[in-house]
Amino acid sequence: MKIVCSKTELLNRVNIVLKAVPAKSTMPILECLIIEVKNDRIKLISNDMELGIETLVKGEIIEPGTVAVNAKVFSEIIRKLPDNDVTIDTDSNYLLTIICEKAKFTISGKSGEEFPYLPNIEKKSAVVLSQFTLKEVIRQTVFSISDNESNKIMTGELFEINGSELKVVSLDGHRISIRKITLKEEYNDIKVIVPGKTLIEVSKILSGEFTDEISLFFTDKHILFEFDDTIVLSRLIEGEYYKINQMLSSDYETKVTINKKELLNCIDRATLLIKETEKKPIIVKIDDRNMELKINSTIGSMDEEIDITKEGKDITIGFNPKFFIEALRVIDDEDIDIYLINPKAPCFIRDKDESYIYLILPVNFNSAVQ
Template sequence: MRFAIQRDQLLQGVQDVMKAVTSRTTIPILTGIKIVATEEGVTLTGSDSDISIESFIPKEEDGKEIVEVKQTGAIVLQAKFFSEIVKKLPTDTVEIIVENHLQTVIRSGRSEFNLNGLDAEEYPHLPQVAEENVFQIPTDLLKSLVRQTVFAVSTSETRPILTGVNWKVENKELTCIATDSHRLALRKAKLQTETEESQSVVIPGKSLTELSKILDDTSEMVHIVITENQVLFKAKHLLFFSRLLEGNYPDTARLIPNESKTDVVVNTKEFLHAIDRASLLAREGRNNVVKFSTVEGSGVEISSNTPEIGKVVEEIQSQSIDGEDLKISFSAKYMMDALKALEGSEIQISFTGAMRPFVIRPMNDDSILQLILPVRTY
């Protein structure tokens, strides 16, 4: 194998596939990056068997030559060393040559590295995905869907299914739901899809986070293919495979209250900053809890009290309060996470009592909601 390639393009490809490579793997060859040179260009692959990422660097793009392939072939190189080498090479072009016995030469300017390669034949094959259930969404919308839900997945392995985000496709609509059983994040998006089939899968939160990091903020379409145990995201020159979590996701529709006893409308930013200030003294105490109560004359009071440190009280004006008076306590962190995920300058919080879950929504937007369980503090 022998080819010359633009360093920046190679580095970008390596950094993308590195997101799937881990040093903690039972299959030693997966600590490497697979490099395949064909007449069309160079393909890089990284995998930890849960996530696999393939990045393709075409021979030329927009009339500019990126890769010159002199001899086709394939090799697996140690990811840790290869990525560090590429990052620090001195010139804009890199030549990679594989000699007999998998000895690999990486040349750039006057710098030359020799690496021992591994046989690419031994690298596990990527999952074969039959493209039957395909839908597509713009990249920037996909990134929003991930950002507005993935933070609410569980980090505890006691219920593995909750470490993923439930994606449901039905009636040309995608619904993404994440919950750790103390809070829930839900976001819907309309789809332009041909399939009428409904699907429900659970994608690991970790996979979605990594996917989001790789994708650029563009309006280009990402094609999404769902099979029984894999999901594939296809973007320009990039394939991202993730395994799906097995098991049934809990029926979250039951958790979301239909009616409310108290509705409060507040300015999102003002409320977020007030919660942030109240949490300054709550952090040391148990679970970072703040108290929220309605006060006469359409204001709300946010406070926190940690006996050994001190207390903080702040009142903010609300746009409106409808219904019963209310005192409730909740995790400041959960509330701040939820507020950061919502778009819009005003939000409505709907309470159904001091010990029942409450719902936060942006005004005039039904596509997104956040739900939080209160904390007992008496």
């Protein structure tokens, strides 16, 4: 195998496949990436058995062939090379020579025979959306998946397509995040659970440009993302997702309109007083024109008022400040609406079209601190 390509192009492509290389594996071959040169294409491949990535590298092919090389070592060498053409050459013992200007590296590779190549997926009926939109939808929901592997379904996100609506849902038992977007076309109904890890890695590779598109393909067991000469293939999580509709309610007793940034900064300040081991709630007291936020901990106390517009009853309610901070951080609106029922019922942050809904469960608070 012998190829020549630019350092920048090669590094970009290596960085893409690195997303599916496990840091440590009981199967050493998984710590490798594959350079496969055949059919006039230079392809890099990685696979951690949950997630597989293939991406094409632009370059000149001098001799076809395939080699497996430790992904971390290879990527670090490429990263530090001068910004010029790189020649990669292997001999019959899979010894890899990397030459760029006057620098010459030699590292040992392997045959790619043991490598678990990606299965062939029959691609039918692509769901097409902009990379910007998918990246945003992931950012706005993925923070509320659970990282507890004992409940596999909560570690993923629901992707549900009905007609031209894509609904993405994540939940962790204390809160639910929902984003809905309208697709350009109508599609057959789809309802799958995509691993959160897949979405996080895909999101890192996406350009985030509004004009760049991505195609999603679904099978019973897999989701395939196709974009920019790259495919990312992930297993789906098996099982039935939670029935969230019965947890959502549009009834409310109190509606508050508040400046998002002011609320976020205030709660952020309050969390200074909480050590990680302490689970202190923030107490929110809503009357006609003010939202008063209070926190009391072993370190000290904080008290702050924010101007609001209110409809309905006064209410005092306690929350885990982290859940509020994480939802507020991903909302782009300047002013937000918060809907409350009573101190034991979930609160909702949602816009008028319900393009986003964040449900947060309240926590009990000691009445002494009010």
